Amino acid sequence: MATTTTAGTIPVSHPAYEAYQLLHWGFAGVPVIAGLDKFVYFLTDWQQYLTPLVFRMTGITPRTFMYLAGIVEIAAGILVAVKPRYGAYIVAVWLWAIIVNLLLIPDFYDVALRDFGLSIGALALGRLSKEFDYSRV
Numbered sequence: 008m009a010t011t012t013t014a015g016t017i018p019v020s021h022p023a024y025e026a027y028q029l030l031h032w033g034f035a036g037v038p039v040i041a042g043l044d045k046f047v048y049f050l051t052d053w054q055q056y057l058t059p060l061v062f063r064m065t066g067i068t069p070r071t072f073m074y075l076a077g078i079v080e081i082a083a084g085i086l087v088a089v090k091p092r093y094g095a096y097i098v099a100v101w102l103w104a105i106i107v108n109l110l111l112i113p114d115f116y117d118v119a120l121r122d123f124g125l126s127i128g129a130l131a132l133g134r135l136s137k138e139f140d141y142s143r144v
Contacts, residue, residue, distance in 0.1 A: 027139045030132035031091050034098055038084035045077025056118065058111040087132075092140040095133035102126040 017024060044050045053076070054069040061072055083101055087094030102122045109119035
């Protein structure tokens with residue numbers, strides 16, 4: 008089986024297409040899972056990753072902020088699933104916002120670095136989507 012790209016026809020077993028699929032469905036699924044967990048706190052206490060500056064600047068409680076963050080993450084994951092060419096860049100920007108937040112908290116620099124690595128993956132998905140996203144409009 009082959010797939011048609013802007014560069015021509017390549018087999019679906021081509022490493023670039025396989026990498027695209029891994030990134031596409033990884034960046035669709037993981038934000039949805041993390042977003043849903045903002046409501047149930049099964050994986051972790053997400054509020055520990057939120058700088059107190061957010062409450063002081065907005066007046067929004069950490070719990071409410073996490074609910075809002077969860078909604079954004081779920082929406083970003085769904086957008087990646089249906090429009091990876093655009094959703095990938097939304098996820099990258101969201102990760103950069105998380106990084107800025109984490110850099111304002113002592114002891115979470117390692118998580119900020121991990122999220123920077125994830126943002127590079129999201130950018131790679133955005134670039135690969137230019138070639139492989141068939142829902143282009």
